[in-house]
Amino acid sequence: MRVLVVTAVPAERDAVTRAFGGAPETVAVPGAEVHRRGAFDVLAGGAGPAAAAAATAFALASAPAPYGLVVSAGIGGAFTPLTPLGSPVVASDIVAADLGAESPEGFLPVTALGFGRDRFAPPPALVREVAAAAGAAAGPVLTVSSATGSAERAGALLAAHPGALVEAMEGFGVAEAAARAAVPVLELRAVSNAVGPATGTPGASATHWRRSPTRSGRAPPYWKVGTGMTTETAPSGSPAGDAIRIAFSPCPNDTFVFEAWAHGRVPGAPAPDVTFADIDITNGMAERGELDVLKVSYAVLPWVLDEYALLPCGGALGRGCGPLVLTREPGLDLTGRTVAVPSERSTAYLLFRLWAADLVPGGVGEVVVMPFDEIMPAVRDGKVDAGLVIHEARFTYRNFGLHNLADMGRHWEDTTGLPIPLGAIIAKRSLGEEALRRLADTVRDSVRFAWDHPEVSRPYVLEHAQEMDPAVADQHIGLYVNEFTADLGRTATRRSAAC
Numbered sequence: 001m002r003v004l005v006v007t008a009v010p011a012e013r014d015a016v017t018r019a020f021g022g023a024p025e026t027v028a029v030p031g032a033e034v035h036r037r038g039a040f041d042v043l044a045g046g047a048g049p050a051a052a053a054a055a056t057a058f059a060l061a062s063a064p065a066p067y068g069l070v071v072s073a074g075i076g077g078a079f080t081p082l083t084p085l086g087s088p089v090v091a092s093d094i095v096a097a098d099l100g101a102e103s104p105e106g107f108l109p110v111t112a113l114g115f116g117r118d119r120f121a122p123p124p125a126l127v128r129e130v131a132a133a134a135g136a137a138a139g140p141v142l143t144v145s146s147a148t149g150s151a152e153r154a155g156a157l158l159a160a161h162p163g164a165l166v167e168a169m170e171g172f173g174v175a176e177a178a179a180r181a182a183v184p185v186l187e188l189r190a191v192s193n194a195v196g197p198a199t200g201t202p203g204a205s206a207t208h209w210r211r212s213p214t215r216s217g218r219a220p221p222y223w224k225v226g227t228g229m230t231t232e233t234a235p236s237g238s239p240a241g242d243a244i245r246i247a248f249s250p251c252p253n254d255t256f257v258f259e260a261w262a263h264g265r266v267p268g269a270p271a272p273d274v275t276f277a278d279i280d281i282t283n284g285m286a287e288r289g290e291l292d293v294l295k296v297s298y299a300v301l302p303w304v305l306d307e308y309a310l311l312p313c314g315g316a317l318g319r320g321c322g323p324l325v326l327t328r329e330p331g332l333d334l335t336g337r338t339v340a341v342p343s344e345r346s347t348a349y350l351l352f353r354l355w356a357a358d359l360v361p362g363g364v365g366e367v368v369v370m371p372f373d374e375i376m377p378a379v380r381d382g383k384v385d386a387g388l389v390i391h392e393a394r395f396t397y398r399n400f401g402l403h404n405l406a407d408m409g410r411h412w413e414d415t416t417g418l419p420i421p422l423g424a425i426i427a428k429r430s431l432g433e434e435a436l437r438r439l440a441d442t443v444r445d446s447v448r449f450a451w452d453h454p455e456v457s458r459p460y461v462l463e464h465a466q467e468m469d470p471a472v473a474d475q476h477i478g479l480y481v482n483e484f485t486a487d488l489g490r491t492a493t494r495r496s497a498a499c
Helices: 010-020 049-062 124-134 151-160 171-180 252-262 279-287 298-304 347-359 372-380 393-400 408-416 433-452 454-465 470-480 490-498
Strands: 003-007 025-029 032-037 040-044 069-078 088-096 100-103 106-109 137-143 166-168 185-194 229-232 244-248 272-277 293-297 308-310 316-318 324-327 339-341 367-369 386-389 403-407 420-428
Touching: 003 010, 003 049, 010 032, 010 040, 010 069, 032 049, 040 049, 049 069, 049 171, 069 088, 069 171, 088 124, 088 171, 106 151, 124 137, 124 185, 137 171, 151 470, 166 185, 171 185, 244 252, 244 279, 252 272, 252 433, 252 454, 252 470, 272 279, 279 293, 279 298, 293 298, 298 347, 298 420, 324 372, 324 393, 339 347, 339 372, 347 386, 347 408, 347 420, 372 386, 372 393, 386 393, 403 408, 408 420, 420 433, 433 454, 454 470
Parallel strands: 003 040, 003 069, 069 185, 088 137, 137 166, 244 272, 244 293, 339 367, 339 386
Antiparallel strands: 025 032, 032 040, 069 166, 088 185, 100 106, 229 272, 293 420, 308 420, 316 420, 324 386, 324 403
16 A cells, blocks of 8 residues: 655655655656655655645646545644643544634534534544554544634634644645545644743753643632542652642642642652642631631632732733633623622622622622532523533633623633633741741742653552543643743732732
């Protein structure tokens, strides 16, 4: 079987042919140059889906003998830090992510417009075989016409395409040409960068993931373990009396951030005594002055800052993210309607109240508090008129047949120009200034260790994510662990010190 491999640029083509060993034969074709090695022809077709489609179609049409497989290959940007630099990825779906139209409700794929298809599914058995042979992750690979460089767009892509691992610029064009020639297609990518903006020292592996595709609204965690709290003891050998009592959620962003500290991987760090708790529990613990370090809602800070100081790292704060209000019918007027919310003392609810004050002048009706995982079914089943959702619901609400009425985070940014405050890390002032600085350094080092060694935290993340799909857990981390997690910035730090 002859195989046609299509890359974007000559550097990718040359890298592929080097993998076959030996010197390839060069075959000149109109407008391009094919490197032939055994049964493989490797073509640099150009950047973007149009060039890739044209080059692939020409190569298929002009080949002296039919090809049995077409492969789109090259580098790509990864959406999550659990797909680190150099990782191979095999596309389970090849998706035209930005082929469609914008609407008041958001992006509409070309399929919703009735104009054709926006994805191809390579042969599943072949995907599994190649992924196993290459030790590669398999998942959706997005084709975009413009590489993503902002947190907002990265989050929008993930919200529209849950589980997406990588974006590139040629796969869908190659797949379209292959499909018209009735030839199977694969897409293979090697991760070259993170999707979204990057900050920090170029070349540092931790910096690679120090970006903020924070589009999901999962503010502080609302997951419960058991009855809502479980305890994990400090690392063996640590004197119990010296342990720092800390509570955070079992959600992927928190377990990713704190895994290194919890397992003694941060040199010189105080031993932690870890409690897992839902955010409404940790908010209450903070108000009662319990524990030394807590993950809480930013909305609860006015009630606790006399006793606790805000640490400048470890939390969830970003741009392009926020809770959503969902309805069964698009464009529903919420005046006098019943709305389900996950808590009345949370950042999500505060953002909702600010939005409603501006855009529902008649006022909403009854506000019903219910566990966040019950909200979408309640909206779907007509038990409530609308629901305020957070967490991975941002990726999955379409599965319930619901519509996104409004994005609370977008409203906050449009009206304030400020990043969205979601979850904060606070520590008791009574520990003293030196201990608070040490704790901040510990949390920051734990974050950086997780960025540098994402594979180390993965078992801990998946263990506590419970029934969450691993792909959604990966997206969760990619959306919530960003540059603000490592450092809130000078302005936030000064404000914290002044509190």
